[in-house]
Amino acid sequence: MQMITAEEKLKERIKELTCLYEVTSIIVNCDYDQVEDALKGILHCLQKAWLFSEAAQVKLISDQYNIVTPDFPDNPVSLESNVMVFNKKVGEIHVAYPRPKFSEDDFLKEEEKLLINVCLEVGNLLERKQIKDNEIIIKRKMERADRLGILGEITAGIAHELNTPLANILGFAELLKTRITQDTQASKDVDKIINSAIFSREVVKKLMFFACEMPQQMSLVNIGPIIVNAINLMEPSFKKKKIVHKLNISAEPILLRVDTIQLTQVIFNLVLNAIYFSPVKGEIKIDVEETKNMVEITITDEGPGIDRKISDKIFEPFYSTKPVGEGSGLGLSVVHGIVKSHKGAIKYKSNKPKGAIFTVDFPKI
Incomplete structure (x- = not known):
């Protein structure tokens, strides 16, 4: 590795501080629906912060995301750090140079610290997203439970209101059928009334099942x-x-x-x-x-x-x-x-x- 002058070291520190500032800005302004875009921006910031930025390539591999810069080498020399969410490893960020032009000695200790800090920030972002997602899921479940509860009360009332007139229609239709002996068409029409009433009764039963109004045994x-x-x-x-x-x-x-x-x-x-x-x-x-x-x-x-x-x-x-x-x-x-x-x-x-x-x-x- 070539020797770095004091001026070059200062430039590298400025690049690293700039990277951390940009990463923090991206995370602060991140919309939780656009986390992948934010992560792409963070990888771009990392790419610029390395000593040999024109050759550096970055990738993030996690249980939810797989983001890689276009020219990531097949057999790289790389520096990597874990992304943790709620103290559990969910992925890694790799910063790589192509072989054989570069070796492990081309990475700076300060770059290793920078990568660890960026991984911490990414982990915090993913934690907040997970909390937000869980809040949305719980809210939807509560809203759905409320809707189903209200619908259950309504349908129970409807079912009870319909039961009596349906029983009357079915009973009187069956009684009418016994009195019709000569008129074949009238008998067929009464059969249709009976079948429709039976079908309607089954729908009412389903409503009562939904509302949990059917007595359980x-x-x-x-x-x-x-x-x-x-x-x-x-x-x-x-x-x-x-x-x-x-x-x-x-x-x-x-x-x-x-x-x-x-x-x-x-x-x-x-x-x-x-x-x-x-x-x-x-x-x-x-x-x-x-x-x-x-x-x-x-x-x-x-x-x-x-x-x-x-x-x-x-x-x-x-x-x-x-x-x-x-x-x-x-x-x-x-x-x-x-x-x-x-x-x-x-x-x-x-x-x-x-x-x-x-x-x-x-x-x-």
Whole structure:
């Protein structure tokens, strides 16, 4: 390494101080939605601060970001430091020169300290971003819980109001049918009234399931046969689209305190949704796993999946991605209501490379 004069040392210190100032300015003015742009700016500042800045290349590798300057060498001589977030290593920043023109001796001790300080600043930025992201997630969950709570109260009221007139329509229509013996067309029309009333009654039941207004009959049961029977009942739907379905469940009893009818409703809704969105000859997997404190049911399909923009709305009542007339928008909200009433949780994530994965966790209570 060539000798550095006092004047050159002073210039290097000025470059390092300037770098720290610029990095701090970038972080202070950073919008949390543009963290990647801020990190690119920080790497550019680092590049300028090195002794041989025209040859220096920088990269940041982390669990979320992979940012590399354009001419980063394949076999570099490099100086590196860890980026820590909440005392956990999440990545590294490397400053490199190309071999064989440069060697480890071309790095200054002050540059090593500068890199450590910049990594500390980057770690602080990522910590603040993580805190902000968590605040947003918690806020959304609270808002969603409030909306679902209000909707639950409204739908419970609607369901109770509709039950009596629907029962009257169904009862009087059936009574009228017994009196019509000669008029075939009138009999057919009454059948339509009866079928429509029965369909409407089922919608009201779904509303009551969502609002957790249906009386539960909780008991400790082996859920294996319940899940198997529910899936067997959907065999015609599987065959219609030539869908292969695989159920992975232990042969040993899996005991869980549940309402058996409501558990069947959960399996039905989730699997029927998977069938609806699956391609012909697709595959649906139903996995049931038991841990010490939890039973986890996972349903995986190969359909189009759910757009990230609407993924936070899918459990809201009356929200449906199906065409008009093909879905009431109550299926997933019913599942959400049942799972919540069992003190469980339901989650969605994308299947790779395509499809959807719904996971239901039932605690052993």
